[in-house]
Amino acid sequence: MAWPGMVEYSAAVQDRRTSFLAPELKSATIVNNRLGLPKVCSGAFAIVYELETGKDLWAIRCFTKDVGDLQERYAAIAQHLKSVRLPQFVRFDYLKDGIRVNGKVYPIMKMQWVEGVPLNRYVEQHLGDRGRLLALAGKFGELAADLERQRIGHGDLSADNVLMVGDEIRLIDYDGMFVPKLAGRKARELGNPAFQHPKRHEGVYGPEIDRFATLVIATALAGLAADPTLWQRHGGGNGLLFSPVDLRDPKGSAVFRALLGARDATVKALAAELTKWCQADPAKPANLPPLDGL
Numbered sequence: 357m358a359w360p361g362m363v364e365y366s367a368a369v370q371d372r373r374t375s376f377l378a379p380e381l382k383s384a385t386i387v388n389n390r391l392g393l394p395k396v397c398s399g400a401f402a403i404v405y406e407l408e409t410g411k412d413l414w415a416i417r418c419f420t421k422d423v424g425d426l427q428e429r430y431a432a433i434a435q436h437l438k439s440v441r442l443p444q445f446v447r448f449d450y451l452k453d454g455i456r457v458n459g460k461v462y463p464i465m466k467m468q469w470v471e472g473v474p475l476n477r478y479v480e481q482h483l484g485d486r487g488r489l490l491a492l493a494g495k496f497g498e499l500a501a502d503l504e505r506q507r508i509g510h511g512d513l514s515a516d517n518v519l520m521v522g523d524e525i526r527l528i529d530y531d532g533m534f535v536p537k538l539a540g541r542k543a544r545e546l547g548n549p550a551f552q553h554p555k556r557h558e559g560v561y562g563p564e565i566d567r568f569a570t571l572v573i574a575t576a577l578a579g580l581a582a583d584p585t586l587w588q589r590h591g592g593g594n595g596l597l598f599s600p601v602d603l604r605d606p607k608g609s610a611v612f613r614a615l616l617g618a619r620d621a622t623v624k625a626l627a628a629e630l631t632k633w634c635q636a637d638p639a640k641p642a643n644l645p646p647l648d649g650l
Contacts, residue, residue, distance in 0.1 A: 360457045362403050365418045366394050368457045369405050377453050377461065381416070384409045401426075406469060413469035418455060419462065426531065427452075427463055429538060436535035440506040444499055444527050446470050470526050472519030475573075476596055479580060480587065488523070489581035493574045495525055500570040509534035509565035513573065514548035515596060534561055550595030553638040554604040560638050567644045568633060572598055575615065575626040582620040586611070606631040 360368070368375040373382045387406035389395045397404045401423050405416045419427070430450035437445050446468040454464030473481070482488045503509065510517070511532030519526045532545035543561040546552060551569040553560070576596035579586055590597050590611040602609040615627035633644050 359419060359421050360462065361420060362396065362398060364457050365403050365405075365420075365455070366396065368455055369394055369407075369416070369418075372407075375456050377456065378451055378466070380409050381407060381414075381466075384414070387413070402465075413471075415467045415469050417465035417467070419464075425541075426544060429533075429541075429544070430465055430530070432537040433530050433533050433535050436506075436508070436537065437530075440508070442502055442506065442508075444502070444525050445530075446526060446528060448530065467528070470519050470521060470528060472521040472526055474515055475518040475520060476515035476592065478520040479577070479596060480592070483580065483584040483587055486581045489577045492523070492525075493577040493581070496570050496573050496577070499525055500566055503566060504563050507534075507536045507563045509561070509563050511543060511561075511565055512545060512547035512551075513566055513569040514551045515594065516548065518573075534563060534565060548594065549600035549603070550593070550598055552603075554600065554634060555638040557638065564644070568638075571626070571630050571633065571644065572596075572603070575623075575630050578620070578623050578626055579615050579618065582618055582623050583614075586614060590614070603634050606634045 369386055372384060372386070376382050376384075384407040387395045387408060395406050401421050402417045402419050405418070407414050407416055427450070431452070434448050434450040437448055448468070449466045450463065451466060452463050453461050454466075455462055479489065510527055510530070511534060512529060513527075517527060517529040519528060532543055532547060534543075539562070541561065542558040543565075544558075546556050546558065547569065551572050553568045556568075573596065576598065579597060580591070586597060593599065597611050598609075602611055606612040612627060612631060615623055616631070618624050618627070636643065
């Protein structure tokens with residue numbers, strides 16, 4: 357079927373009482389821009405609007421083209437997240453019958469809008485606070501353990517998809533997530549290469565897929581806690597401390613040399629473990645010990 361574009365969706369959300377099928381969205385308030393038009397963000401296959409329902413702010417994702425089995429995946433992910441209710445995830449619903457446009461009904465994704473600070477900005481704000489950065493590294497270990505216990509893999513833990521609300525972790529962007537109902541399928545996305553195994557491929561998809569990324573994050577946090585000057589020399593950009601080039605060639609990487617030469621024994625141990633796993637078989641993430649085991 358033909359999918360609506362921005363003009364059609366924007367007209368529909370402004371006539372929300374008629375267009376939305378979910379009762380709570382019929383009475384929602386649209387967040388407008390300075391011109392009084394619906395505030396909107398567009399991506400590769402969806403348009404996102406902001407709506408308020410009472411005290412809640414929602415991101416409403418409207419699809420602009422057929423995305424294969426992604427809608428089926430969203431339904432499985434939403435169902436599983438409702439059953440486990442982990443606090444790191446925001447409220448999320450996939451509505452098969454979501455919005456009526458020009459007489460036809462299309463699905464939408466409804467996700468709680470989170471006002472948080474991206475992980476890399478949070479780290480930059482707290483450079484020099486050793487205790488806070490080490491506590492955050494510990495929280496990532498706990499997060500990874502919680503996800504695996506519930507047979508969940510986020511698939512793209514990165515500076516963009518980890519938001520800090522106060523000192524608590526919130527995860528967004530569930531496009532590449534694994535849940536048990538998706539076992540046997542391949543990954544749709546490979547994640548931010550500044551956090552993922554350099555040879556990760558679509559066949560690497562299961563509840564252990566976040567082990568490498570959490571090791572990358574924890575190593576960076578421990579390194580910055582021990583030596584905040586690493587941020588000026590290596591930090592920022594699309595990662596925390598590591599670039600995709602660093603992960604592809606840890607032996608030739610300046611940041612790896614700095615971490616392996618650190619006085620802090622924990623930093624050295626984590627950097628050595630990460631060096632080893634950068635060169636390991638990406639198809640066997642379960643062989644990498646969980647972060648809380650390191």
